[in-house]
Amino acid sequence: MRARHRRFAFIALGIASVALACAFVLDAFRANVMFFVSPSQIVSHEAARTQRFRLGGLVERGSLVRDRDGRAVRFVVTDARASVEVTYAGALPDLFREGSGVVAQGTLGADGRFHADEVLAKHDENYTPPQLERALREVRATADTSPGARR
Known part of the structure; x- marks a missing residue:
């Protein structure tokens, strides 16, 4: 036994x-x-405020502001329906440009700003994350059908 x-x-x-x-x-x-979230989802309160997530969209033209030290930046990420201000302290990727696609990782602050701890710029013409590609297609489609769009 x-x-x-x-x-x-x-x-x-x-x-x-x-x-x-x-x-x-x-x-x-x-x-x-880490979940991917668009600015529209943040504005409609679909994104959790306590979790880290990825914010993706286009960097709004004319929105990039650098602090005096040159390391801290603010810019706006948009999906043509909504916009979210992003703050980031660090070196931006070489391919970071206004009007280009961007994915930022971080948290949403109580002030309504997205506080990024990492910023990723589109680096290869052949690959874009599927979620970002869908968001960029929607932005382009909205821009093409807006009343002020050139044809």
Whole structure:
């Protein structure tokens, strides 16, 4: 009987170890998941204010303002339906331009600004994240059908 109890204890310990390892892996996945959000979703309060997420859209022309130190910047990200001001302290990517696509990672502050801790610019003409590509297509379609659009 003692051998049976010992075997049962080893099996139970093995199952508990596997369950604990799975819990750690799932927690790590959950901590690293970051959702993509458009400015329209932020304005309509679809985005959670407490979580980190990715904000994507176009950098509005004429919105880029650099602080005196040259490291802190403010700019506006738009999807043609809504706009969100972004603050960022750091070096911008070389391909960062007004009117170009951008993805910023960070959090939404109580002040309504998006506080980015990383800014990514479109770097390859052949690849764009699917969510950003959809948002850019919508922006272009809206711009083409607006009353002031050139034909």
